[in-house]
Amino acid sequence: MSGRFERPATDPGSVNGGGPDAPTAAIPRVATSDDMSPGELQARRDILARELAERQWDLGGLTYEMAIRDHFRLDVLVSKAAGLQEVDAELGEVERILTLHENGATGMCSACGAPHSRGAVFCWQCGAQLMPRTTPGVA
Secondary structure, eight states, X not given: OOTTSOOOOOOTTOTTOSOTTSOOOOOOOOSOGGGSOHHHHHHHHHHHHHHHHHHHHHHHHHXXXXXXXXXXXXXXXXXXXHHHHHHHHHHHHHHHHHHHHHHTEEEEOTTTXXXXXXXXXXXXXXXXXXXXXXOTTOO
């Protein structure tokens, strides 16, 4: 890129550090975020938030450079946007799980997706039964 558009300074441990031509490094994926502690989830959220901001910056800079040269490569833009969407989706999922941990929710309603706390029998949002009924004498 030209000297007119400078990338924000990143620390040496940055996931996507390097010059404008450096390939975007893949963020190590977590096997299951449900099994992580709240501290691990917060650290993961911070990493993903930094990566999202950096990818947004990169996509904006790339689009600007293509615009000033009047030469757009939609395949490149779509590819970069798809990577941005993946990070955004994972960040949303980690934030959702972290919110459930903070609110004391232990599950999601199968009918409407609302969070519910441990021991809840009915969903607070739609009224769906959360625990199956058993009849006495049936084991």
